[in-house]
Amino acid sequence: MAVMEPRSNPSSVERAIAWIDAANGRLAAEAVPVSEASGRVLAEDICAAYPIPSADCAALDGFAVRARETLGAGAYHPIVLAACLVAAGGALPEGTDAVVPLEHAEPQQDAGVAMVEAVAAGDNVHRRGAIAGAGAILLTGSTRLGPRQLGLLACARLTRLLVVRRPRVRIVIAGSVMSGAVEDSDGPMIRAAVERDGGLPETTGLADAFAAGADIVLVIGGTGPGAADKSATALAASGELSIRGVALRPGETAGIGRTAGGTLAMLLPGAPAACLWTYEMFAGRAIRRMAGRDPRLPFRRRPMTTARKIVSAVGLTEICAVRYRPDGAVEPTASFAETGLKAAVEADGFVIVSETSEGHPAGSVVDVYLYDDIGTSPEARA
Amino acid sequence: MAVMEPRSNPSSVERAIAWIDAANGRLAAEAVPVSEASGRVLAEDICAAYPIPSADCAALDGFAVRARETLGAGAYHPIVLAACLVAAGGALPEGTDAVVPLEHAEPQQDAGVAMVEAVAAGDNVHRRGAIAGAGAILLTGSTRLGPRQLGLLACARLTRLLVVRRPRVRIVIAGSVMSGAVEDSDGPMIRAAVERDGGLPETTGLADAFAAGADIVLVIGGTGPGAADKSATALAASGELSIRGVALRPGETAGIGRTAGGTLAMLLPGAPAACLWTYEMFAGRAIRRMAGRDPRLPFRRRPMTTARKIVSAVGLTEICAVRYRPDGAVEPTASFAETGLKAAVEADGFVIVSETSEGHPAGSVVDVYLYDDIGTSPEARA
Secondary structure (H helix, E strand, C coil): CCCCCCCCCCECHHHHHHHHHHHCCCCCEEEEEHHHCCCCEECCCEECCCCECCCCEECCCEEEECHHHHCCCECCECEEECCEEECCCCECCCCCCEEEEHHHEEECCCCCEEECCCCCCCCCEECCCCCECCCCEEECCCCECCHHHHHHHHHCCCCEEEEECCCEEEEEECCCCCCHHHHCCCHHHHHHHHHHCCCEEEEECHHHCCCCCCCEEEEECCCCCHHHCHHHHHHHHHEEEEEECECEECCCCCEEEEECCCCEEEEECCCHHHHHHHHHHHHHHHHHHHCCCCCCCCCEEEEEEECCCEECCCCCEEEEEEEECCCCCEEECCCHHHHCHHHHHHCCEEEEECCCCCEECCCCEEEEEECCCCCCCCCCCC | CCCCCCCCCCECHHHHHHHHHHHCCCCCEEEEEHHHCCCCEECCCEECCCCECCCCEECCCEEEECHHHHCCCECCECEEECCEEECCCCECCCCCCEEEEHHHEEECCCCCEEECCCCCCCCCEECCCCCECCCCEEECCCCECCHHHHHHHHHCCCCEEEEECCCEEEEEECCCCCCCCHHHHCHHHHHHHHHHCCCEEEEECHHHCCCCCCCEEEEECCCCCHHHCHHHHHHHHHEEEEEECECEECCCCCEEEEECCCCEEEEECCCHHHHHHHHHHHHHHHHHHHCCCCCCCCCEEEEEEECCCEECCCCCEEEEEEEECCCCCEEECCCHHHHCHHHHHHCCEEEEECCCCCEECCCCEEEEEECCCCCCCCCCCC
C-alpha cells in the first residue's frame, strides 16, 4: 500500500471565511420586469414616480358622504342620506369627502342609507399622495422582493426594476474518490441549495470547469487526500489554490482558490455530508453575498438548552446535528460521521462547535441553528 | 346617486376557513426525477432499495488499518504501520477494518504512518447498511424536499419519486372597482405568493375564468359592493357562490364558491391589501393544502409583548401590522386602511385579532406572525 501525504496545515474556518468575504462582493445590477422580480434583491432605492393613491379614494368599503351631513348621527339618532357605496381603493365620487364604514350604515328599504355614526372630512379616505408622495422612497436598496413588496411596486405602477444579477454557479462533478455511490449524490443537493441562495446553477464536466463564463465554480469530489485530490491538482494547475484543507468536520478536504481567469473556485468533498457542510459554510456564503443577500447561514439561530453533552474535537470546527425533545431542550443526534446525510435529515437543527472548544456539557445553553421545517418547530404555526 | 346593497350577512373567518378545509384536499401524486424534486412534497414513504453504504467505507478522512495492529498505540508510544489513506466515503481496502483519523496519525519521512491512538475494529467505519438497511424508511411521506433530503435520496440511488402534484392556480384579473390603479397591482403579488405556496400560477381573462383545467380559480377585483361585484355575479351565474363577504379586515368583500365544474373558486378584492390578506387567509390555505403542505399561514408565530394598544373592531377579524422596537417588544404600525400595502412592507409581522376581541392593551402578550426577513428578526443570524 502506497503512503500518501495528507493536508499538513488546514486553514481555520475563520480564516477560510475571511478569505471568501474578501474575495467577492455583490454582483452588478440588471433590469427585470416586476413580473419576474420575485425573490430578487433590489439594487437601488425605489421611489414613487406618482403620488399614491393618485386620487382621493376610499380606504375601506363603505358609503361616500359629505362629512358635514353626518354631523350628530349616532345609534339613537340615525341620519338618512343619499349615499354612494364605494369599495376600498375606489375613487371618491365628486363632492364627497369621507367614507362611513359599512357597519355604521344601514341601507333603508325605500331609499337612502341610515348613518349611525358621524364622520369627519377625510375619515376613511386615502388622500391623493397620502401613502406616498411623488419621489418618496417606497423600498430601500437590498430589500428582497416577496409578494407584498411586489404588490407595492405594482401599485406604484413600476414595471421594470434594477435588481442584483443572479450569480452563475458552475457545478462540476469531478467524480468520487473511491466509491461510485458518491458520484450521484451531490448534484441534486447542491443545485437545490444554490437555487435557495439565489444562484443560477449550471453543470459541466471537469474539462470545462475553469473556463470563463461563471461567477463561481464548485468542483465536487476529487478532493480526497493524496492521489485522489485530482480537483485540487486541476485547480492548482490552472489557477490558484489558496486554501487546501479546512479544519471543519465534516469537510476537512475542502479547497478554496481562483481560476486562471480570477473566478472564485471551491473544491467540495464528494462525501455527501462533507459536501453539504462545505457548501453551507463557504460556497453558499459567497453565493449569497454575490446575490445581494445576507451572506450568513440562511437559518434562524436561537439559544436552547442541550439536554445531553455535545462532544467535539479541539482543533476542528465541528457541525453537530441536534433534534428537539418534548421538554423543549435539544439533544445531539447521530453524528454525520456515523450516518452521513441521514443525520442532517433527521435533525431539527445544528450547533457549530468552534475549534477551541471540546463541546458543551449537558444543561448548557447553546446557539442552535434551526431548519424550521413546517410542523416541527417548537413554536406553533396556525 | 344610486343606493346599492352591501353584503348583509358576512361569513365569519372561522366559517370561511372551515368551508375551505372541507372543500379540498391534497392532490394526487406524480412521478418526477430527483433532479426536479426540489421544494416538492413526498406523496409516499421512501425506502432504501439497497443498503447504505453499499460496502464498508471510511466515515472520515484517515488511514485504513487493521485495528489489532494499533493495539497499545498512544501519544507516547506511536506505532508505525504501512497504512492506506482513505477519504470519507471511500471503500475500505481489502483486509482493513478501522480508520485512524488524520489527527491521530503522522506520516513518516521515509515510509509508514505513526499512529498515536489505538482504534477498535469498526471505528470510523460505515459498515455496509449501517446508515440504512435495504427496505429501511429514509423519508416519510409529506416531507418537503430541501437540499439535504435530495442528497439523501440521491445517495440511495433513487432517480424518480412520487410527489404531490402542484396545484394549477388560475389567476383572473377581473378589473378594478373604480380606480384604474388597482388593476395592475395584484397580479405580480399573487403570482409570487402562489409560487411560494407550491402552486403553478397561470393568468387568464374573466371570459375563461370558470372553464375546466384549473385546480383553483382566483378572481381578483370586481368584488366591490353593489353594482361593482361583477366577479360575484359571474361566479354565481356559472357555478355556486357559497360565501359572499367575510368579516375580515382588510378583505370584507371576498367570495368563496365553486365553478359549474366543481372547481374551487375564490373572489379576492382588487384593493391590494385586501387582496393580499384574503389570499393569505383563504386562497393560500387551499393551495398549500392541495400542494401537500401545512395549510396554516406560512409564517412563524411567536408570543411577544405589544408596547402600544392594538385596536380592532368587534365583529371583524382584523389583521394588524406590527414592527419590532429596539426593546424587543412590538408596536402596531400604520393600519392597512391608512397606508395599504405600504403597511405590510414596513411591518416585521402581524397580529390577527379575532372578531370577538376589541384588541389588546399595551403591555399584553400577543401572538405575532413574523415575516422573518433576513436581517430584521430580533434573533440574530450568523
